[in-house]
Amino acid sequence: MPIDILMPALSPTMEEGKLAKWLKAEGDSVTAGDVIAEIETDKATMEVEAVEEGTIGKILVPEGTDAVKVNEKIAILLEEGEDASALDKASEAAAPAQSAPAGKENAEAETAAPLPAAPVSSEPADDPEIPDGTPMKSSTVREALRDAMAEEMRRDGDVFVMGEEVAEYQGAYKITQGLLAEFGDKRVIDTPITEHGFAGMGVGAAMAGLKPIVEFMTFNFAMQAIDQIINSAAKTLYMSGGQMGAPMVFRGPNGAAARVGAQHSQDFASWYASVPGLTVIQPYSAADAKGLLKAAIRNPNPVVFLENEILYGQTFEIPDMDDFILPIGKAKVERTGSDVTLVSWSIGMTYALKAADQLAEQGISAEVINLRTIRPLDIDTVIKSVKKTGRLVTVEEAYPMCSVSSEIAFQVQEKAFDYLDAPILRVTGKDVPMPYAANLEKLALPNVQEVIDAAKAVTYTA
Amino acid sequence: MAAATKSTAGSGTKSASRSRGAAKSAAPAIVEFDKDQELHAYREMLQIRRFEEKAGQLYGMGLIGGFCHLYIGQEAVVVGMQMAKVDGDQMITGYRDHGHMLAMDLDPKGVMAELTGRRGGLSKGKGGSMHMFSKEKHFYGGHGIVGAQVSLGTGLGFANKYRENGNVAMAFFGDGASNQGQVYESFNMAQLWKIPVIYVIENNKYGMGTSVERSSANTDLSQRGASFGIPGEQVDGMDVRAVMAASQKALEHCRSGKGPYILEMITYRYRGHSMSDPAKYRSKEEVQKMRTEHDPIEQVRKRVLDNGWATEDELKALDKDVRAIVAEAAEFAQTDPEPDVSELYTDILL
Ligand SMILES: Cc1ncc(C[n+]2csc(CCOP(=O)(O)OP(=O)(O)O)c2C)c(N)n1
Ligand SMILES: [Mg+2]
DSSP, X not given: OOEEEEOOOOSTTOOEEEEEEESSOTTOEEOTTOEEEEEEOSSOEEEEEOSSOEEEEEEOSOTTEEEEXXXXXXXXXXXXTOOTHHHHHHHHSOOOOOOOOSSHHHHHXXXXXXXXXXXXXXXXXXXXXXXXXXXXXXXXXXXXXXHHHHHHHHHOTTEEEEETTSSTTOOXXXXXXXXXXXXXXXXXXXXXXXXXXXXXXXXXXXXXXXXXXXXXXXXXGGGGGHHXXXXXXXXXXXXXXXXXXXXXXXXXXXXXXXXXXXXXXXXXXXXXXXXXXXXXXOOOSHHHHHHHHHHHHHXXXXXXXXXXXXXXXXXXXXXXXXXXXXXXXXXXXXXXXXXXXXXXXXXXXXXXXXXXXXXHHTTOOEEEEEOOEEETTOHHHHHHHHHHHSOEEEEOSSOSTTOXXXXXXXXXXXXXXXXXXXXXXXXXXXXXXXXXXXXXXXXXXXXXXXXXXXXXXXTTOO | OOSOSSSSOSOOOHHHHOOOTTOOOOOOOOOOOOHHHHHHHHHHHHHHHHHHHHHHHHHHTTOSOSOOOOOTTOHHHHHHHHHHOOTTOEEEOOSOOHHHHHHTTOOHHHHHHHHTTOTTSTTTTSSOXXXXXXXXXXXXXXXXXXXXXHHHHHHHHHHHHHHTOOOOXXXXXXXXXXXXXXXXXXXXXXXXXXXXXXXXXXXXXXXXXXXHHHHXXXXXXXXGGGGGTOOEEXXXXXXXXXXXXXXXXXXXHHHTTOOOEEEEEEOOOOSOSSTTOOOTTSOHHHHHHHHHHHOHHHHHHHXXXXXXXXXXXXXXXXXXXXXXHHHHHHHHHHHSOOOOGGGGGSSSOO
C-alpha cells in the first residue's frame, strides 16, 4: 500500500505552513530519516524527514505553496516492489480513518462536555474521644513534636528524619532532642547545608516507599527546595496516574521568630496551601502539634507541617494517652461565643484568645476557631460559626495579599453571604518586609488591640 | 567530531579499573557481544528508534501535543545500561524518557497512549510525554524540571541503602542538566553516605541550542564529581558494548558499597531538542557525519552481518516485526479513548 506523506505539525500551535522546498523528486528512493522537504512556519524553517522507506511516487503539493494545512497530503510514498500503478489504487482507497486527534475541533467539543463536580471532601473525622479519667499532662510544643516523631519511628521502621543539625546537635531548636540516641544515625540523619538536594533526596526516597520527615531549619530556607516540594512531591501521584507519590512530611519553624529581620521572618502557608497535592498544617497548641504531626507522618501524601518558633517553648495540657492522634482537616472551636467569630491558627491564636478574653470583659462574646489545618480548609466549621455570629475576623501573622485570610473571606462570602452582618476583616502582618528595629518589628506584627478593634468594628460597637 | 573521546583505552581487569578517589579511571575494554547479545541490543535499539520515528509522525499529525523530545541517536545508552542491570535496579530520567521506558520493558502501547493522552497511557493520560512512571518496572519518571531527577535518583539510591536490598539507582541527565546546583548537592551527599547511585550524564553535545562548549567551563563532564572523590569516566555512548561494559563496572562499584559512580556517555541526538526545534545551532554535516559514521544501530547491524549471525533478510524480518509492534502501539494510541472526565479530580491525594 502506498503511504501518504502528510503536512506535519512541528509545534504545539502550528496550523499551516509553507512548503518551501522539495529535496527529493518523484522517483527518488528514500530511507527513514532522510530529509525530504523543508517547510516554513511563522517561527522557523523546519525539515521534514521520511518516516518510512520507499520511493517518492507522486508529489501532490508543489514547492512554494503557501498555507498548506497541517495533515494535508503532500506526497505519496511507494513501498518496495510497488510501481506507479499503485498510485491509482491509492487514490481510490479511502483515506485512512483518523480518530479525532486531540486537536482543535476535538478540544472545542470537549469544552462543551460538562465539568465533573469537584469531589466534596468527606467530612473530616472528629477529634478522638478522650476516655473519662484520662490524666492530662503538661507538655511544651517542642516536647510534643519530639514525642510525636519518636512514637511514629517506634511504630514504623520506614520513618526516618533528616535535616541540618537534627542528630548530634539535637536540632537547631532542639525539636529532635534524644532521637539520635534512641534510633541511631541510620534513621536520624545530619545533612549538609543543601536544602534543594536533601529535599529532592527525601522525595526520591518517599517515591521508593520510605516515609521521610524532612526538617528545614526554618521554612525560609525551604525556598531553596520549593521546586522539589511542589513539582516533585505534590504532583507525582497525579502525573503517575496514581502509581506513586511522596508519603512524607516537610516540617520546621515557619513565620517570624524575634528580631531576625526580613529574610528569616516569613509565613509561607498560603504559598503551599495553593498547591493541589499538598496538605498544609499549622498547629497552635502542644496537643495540635503532637496529634497532627503523628497524623501527618502516617498520611500517605506529602504534608507541609509549619511550626512556629515562638510557640516551641509554650506549655499546654495534653491528654496523657497512648497514640493520641488528631484528624487532619478538622478545625477546633477553642472557645464558644455568639457575637463575632475569630478565626486563627498557629501563633495567631495567641492574639485571638487574648482578644476574646478582653472582649468578654467588654460584653462582646467571641467564638474562637483554631483552624489547625490550612489545606484542606475546614470551611464548614467556620461557616457554621458565621451563621451564628454574622461577623468574621481572621487573625494571622502572614502578609495580607493572597493570604490564607483572603481565601477564608472569599469562601465565606461565597457560601454564607446572606448571613454576614458586616464586612469580613483581616488582622495580618503588615505589607512590609520584616524590619529589624524592635519598635518597627512590633508594628509589623499583628497585636491584640488590632483584633479587639476589628471585632468592635464588625459588631459596630467601636 | 568523534563520538567517543576515550572509549577503548585501558584494560577491563578489576585491578586496573579500580578507581582511587576521583582518579580518572580507565574505561574498560569493550566486551565483545555474543550472538544473542548483539541481536538483543539490535532489536531493543531498533524498537526505540522506530517508536520515536512513529512518535514524531504522530506529533506531525497533531495527535501528540505539547513538547515531545525524541531519543533518536542515543539508543545505545539506555539499552547498554539495561543489559547490565539486574532486576530491581531503578532508572529515573528527565523528559527525554520514551527510550528508557521501552528499555525497561514497558508496553509500547502504554507509552504511546500516554503521548497521545489516552486512558490506556501509563499515567492514564494525565502525565504526558515528559511524566511517565512504572512502579512495577522500577521506572521512576519522566521529570520535566531539568536536574530534579538527580536528587530524586539519589533518594532512590538512599532507599536501596536504607533497605539493604543490594539494588542500584541509575539517574540519567543531560549535559545541560549537569550545570544545575542540585546535581552537586546530590553528588556530595551520595559520596558522603556511599549511596548506590550511578549518575549517567547523557552528553549529546547540546542543551537545547547551547553546546557544551558554550555552557560548561570544563567540558569533561565525567570529572564533575572530582571534588567529591566520585570516580567517573567517559564512555562511547554510541557503542552499546562500551556502554554495557562501563555500566557493569559502575554497577559493581555501587553494589559493593563504594558509593556513587559517574558515567559520561558521549552520544548525539539526531533530531531537534523537541519537535519544534529547527536546530539551526549546528550544521547538517555534523548531524550527517554522526549518522553515517557512528550510528549505534548500524554498528551492531554491521557486526551481525559480518559475523554471519543473521542475513539481510532475517534483519529485514526483524525490522518488520518491530514495525508491527510500533504500528500496533500507534493504532492503540489513536483509538483508545481519552480519559474519563471523572479522572480530572482523581490521584491528587491518597
Ligand atoms: C529547571 C529548568 N530550566 C529550564 C528548563 C527548560 N529546558 C528543558 S530541556 C532544556 C535543555 C536541557 O539540556 P540537556 O540537559 O543537555 O538534555 P537534553 O535535552 O540534551 O537531553 C531546557 C533548558 C527546564 N525544563 N527546567
Ligand atoms: Mg544535552
